[in-house]
Structures are given as structure tokens and as C-alpha cells.
Amino acid sequence: MSTGNNGKALDLLLEKVYRGGGYDFRDYKRGTVTRRLQRRLYATGTTTYEEYTRFLESHPEEYQSLAEDLTIKVSGFFRSRHTFQQVARLVLPRLVAQKMRHGEPSLSIWSAACARGEEPYSIAIMLADFLGNQLDEFEISIHASDINRQALAEAEAGVYSPKELESLPPPVLANHFSPNGEGYVVNNNIRQMVSFSHFDLVATTPPPFTALDCVFCCNILIYLQRQLQEKVLSLVYGSLATPGYLVLGEVETPTDSLRPRLECVNAKARIYKKI
Ligand SMILES: C[S@@+](CC[C@H](N)C(=O)[O-])C[C@H]1O[C@@H](n2cnc3c(N)ncnc32)[C@H](O)[C@@H]1O
Incomplete structure (x- = not known):
């Protein structure tokens, strides 16, 4: 046609x-x-x-x-490895130090288009590996949302095929997943950090969360026309604490109107701090 x-x-x-x-x-x-x-x-x-x-x-x-x-739910664990490395190198140490300084050991993070859960579980694994023994001292909330209800149901189940996990380093697979039938299931200590909910980024106002430490908004803006990108980014920006970190990943770029309100933390991984 x-x-x-x-x-x-x-x-x-x-x-x-x-x-x-x-x-x-x-x-x-x-x-x-x-x-x-x-x-x-x-x-x-x-x-x-x-x-x-x-x-x-x-x-x-x-x-x-x-x-x-x-809604295209293609994703992957640590999909942009570089982005996760930079978050662990540049964002987590600052956030953790700031929280400890204020005597508030909590971290709240939003995965704003979480697809089948790969991204929020990657965030949880990154936090577990970064905090190590300190993990129990922190109250961690990873909010994961998507418009696709089927994707959310699969995310909540946390079961993945060996093919979907083949790019994971063997220690990550061994430490954070358990065999489940033909595949693997995400371990409970990781799953407990993540809560899934249905949110349409286009229809949702005001932001469903506020005062967040960090938001991942990766591989979603590319599907939207410019004016809608503006709307979604402004919603996501509004959900951040000050300071709070916005992670767009290697594919997305912030819109011109948002740029003056962001300090660039890492240009390639498009990590920004709300100022
Ligand atoms: C390509 S996946 C990206 C997944 C993950 N963030 C990543 O970077 O791998 C895009 C996701 O955006 C979701 N999505 C599309 N439109 C949305 C909307 N209006 N509100 C919330 N999620 C949406 C889709 O359902 C899909 O799961």
C-alpha cells in the first residue's frame, strides 16, 4: 500500500x-x-x-x-555498556557520598521506558555490585515503568533465555541469576529493589515520581517527534531532585530548551546533572 x-x-x-x-x-x-x-x-x-x-x-x-x-520493546542487559560504566564511575560515587554526608542512605531511580525489565535489573545489579557490603545500609527504590503491559508482565516475571543473557560477563550471571527451566530468573535480592508500574510518558502529567536521584530515559525519544520529545523530557526532568542525574544513553540527545538547565557529566553516554 x-x-x-x-x-x-x-x-x-x-x-x-x-x-x-x-x-x-x-x-x-x-x-x-x-x-x-x-x-x-x-x-x-x-x-x-x-x-x-x-x-x-x-x-x-x-x-x-x-x-x-x-511500541518497540527491544532492549538488553547493560545495553549500552559504556553508559552503565560511566554511571558507576561518575554518578554513583557522588550520589552515595552525598547521601552518606546527609545521613540519608537511600537511592531512588526511575527507568522510564523499562521494556521487559533488562534496564531496571541492570541498574539494580550495578548498584549491588557498586555498594557491595554497604548495600544493606541503603534503601533502594528502582521504579520501572512502561506503556506496554505485556512487556511489564514479562519484566515482573524476571525470566530470560540463555540467548538474552549471553553477553553478560559470567560472574554477573553466576551472582545475580539462577537457572529456571530452559533459562534463568533474576535473583530475589535484585528483584526486590525494582517495582514495575504502567505509565504512559506521553499522557502522564504531572510526573509520577518526584525528587528522584537519577532517571534513565534511554531509547524512547528516538521514536517521538521533536515536540513530543520536549514534553517527555520536561516530564522526566521535573521528576528529578536537585541535584539529580538524567541518563539518556548513547542514542538520545536532550532538546535545546532543556540544555541550559543541565550540566553535562559525560557527553558520550549523555549523562546530565540537573542544575
Ligand atoms: C526500545 S525500548 C527501550 C528499553 C530500554 N529503555 C533500553 O534502552 O533498552 C522502548 C520502550 O519504550 C516504551 N514506550 C513507548 N512509548 C511509551 C510511552 N508513551 N510511555 C512509556 N513507555 C513507552 C516501549 O513500550 C518500549 O518498551
């Missing part, structure tokens, strides 16, 4: 998905949306956006399937 004269039909379809299904993909980048929509057209046996829009009317359960397909 050509998308050339389909702009209007696509607008109407995304408007319907927003009004009828509560999912707001109107300002997601069109390239990804149209590619993913093709899969739903194929799956539902429809051939045009108009036909698919009518299909949604008679099959409301399709909204959920569409949302599943439009």
Missing part, C-alpha cells in the same frame, strides 16, 4: 486510536508508525487505513494489539 496519499487517513486512524483506545501515537515518528501498522493490517486482513479504522470499531480488543506492535 502506498502511504503517499494516506497522510490524512493515517491522521484519522491515529486520532481514532487516541479517542477510542486511549493510546496517543499521534506525535510518534511516522516512519516507525507506518511500518508497524503494516503488520497490524496484515494480521487483521485489512488493506487500507480506512478499512483498519473500521476494523477497530468492530474489534475494540485490536487497540491493545496495535499498542503492543507500535
Whole structure:
């Protein structure tokens, strides 16, 4: 199907998905949306956006399937190794020292698009390895959220295949995972640090969390058009304490309006401090 004269039909379809299904993909980048929509057209046996829009009317359960397909949950443990190394080198020592100085041994971190849990569990493992014996002295809360309910259910289960864990250094696998059927499950002491919840970054205002020490907002902005990136980043920024750290990872960049309010901690890993 050509998308050339389909702009209007696509607008109407995304408007319907927003009004009828509560999912707001109107300002997601069109390239990804149209590619993913093709899969739903194929799956539902429809051939045009108009036909698919009518299909949604008679099959409301399709909204959920569409949302599943439009949200890309590709992730990985320590996906950007460099970013995690820099957080452990530049952010954790400062945060831990500051907390100890103030006699408040707690850390609260948000993984704002957590997919199937790889990112928040990586954060928990990084903290466990960094704090070592000090871990018990700290109250750790890692909030992990996503729009994709299927991904959240899988994240909560914490079970991964050997293939998904093959890039982990053997000591990390041995120390933080246990064999489970054909795969592995994340150990309880790591899982206990993480709580999962459903949040739509596009629809959520005000921020669901406040006064956070650190937010990971990685590999989500790339799917959004510029003005929506602004909105999401401003939400995430609003959830941080001052000082608090924003980790965007190697793929994302902060929007121009946010830059003056951030101090760069590491340019490649795009780690910033709220000022
Ligand atoms: C490519 S994954 C990134 C996962 C992880 N942050 C990483 O860097 O590996 C993008 C995630 O963003 C989620 N997502 C997309 N739109 C969202 C929204 N409006 N609110 C919350 N999460 C969203 C998707 O469901 C998906 O799990």
C-alpha cells in the first residue's frame, strides 16, 4: 500500500486510536508508525487505513494489539555498556557520598521506558555490585515503568533465555541469576529493589515520581517527534531532585530548551546533572 496519499487517513486512524483506545501515537515518528501498522493490517486482513479504522470499531480488543506492535520493546542487559560504566564511575560515587554526608542512605531511580525489565535489573545489579557490603545500609527504590503491559508482565516475571543473557560477563550471571527451566530468573535480592508500574510518558502529567536521584530515559525519544520529545523530557526532568542525574544513553540527545538547565557529566553516554 502506498502511504503517499494516506497522510490524512493515517491522521484519522491515529486520532481514532487516541479517542477510542486511549493510546496517543499521534506525535510518534511516522516512519516507525507506518511500518508497524503494516503488520497490524496484515494480521487483521485489512488493506487500507480506512478499512483498519473500521476494523477497530468492530474489534475494540485490536487497540491493545496495535499498542503492543507500535511500541518497540527491544532492549538488553547493560545495553549500552559504556553508559552503565560511566554511571558507576561518575554518578554513583557522588550520589552515595552525598547521601552518606546527609545521613540519608537511600537511592531512588526511575527507568522510564523499562521494556521487559533488562534496564531496571541492570541498574539494580550495578548498584549491588557498586555498594557491595554497604548495600544493606541503603534503601533502594528502582521504579520501572512502561506503556506496554505485556512487556511489564514479562519484566515482573524476571525470566530470560540463555540467548538474552549471553553477553553478560559470567560472574554477573553466576551472582545475580539462577537457572529456571530452559533459562534463568533474576535473583530475589535484585528483584526486590525494582517495582514495575504502567505509565504512559506521553499522557502522564504531572510526573509520577518526584525528587528522584537519577532517571534513565534511554531509547524512547528516538521514536517521538521533536515536540513530543520536549514534553517527555520536561516530564522526566521535573521528576528529578536537585541535584539529580538524567541518563539518556548513547542514542538520545536532550532538546535545546532543556540544555541550559543541565550540566553535562559525560557527553558520550549523555549523562546530565540537573542544575
Ligand atoms: C526500545 S525500548 C527501550 C528499553 C530500554 N529503555 C533500553 O534502552 O533498552 C522502548 C520502550 O519504550 C516504551 N514506550 C513507548 N512509548 C511509551 C510511552 N508513551 N510511555 C512509556 N513507555 C513507552 C516501549 O513500550 C518500549 O518498551
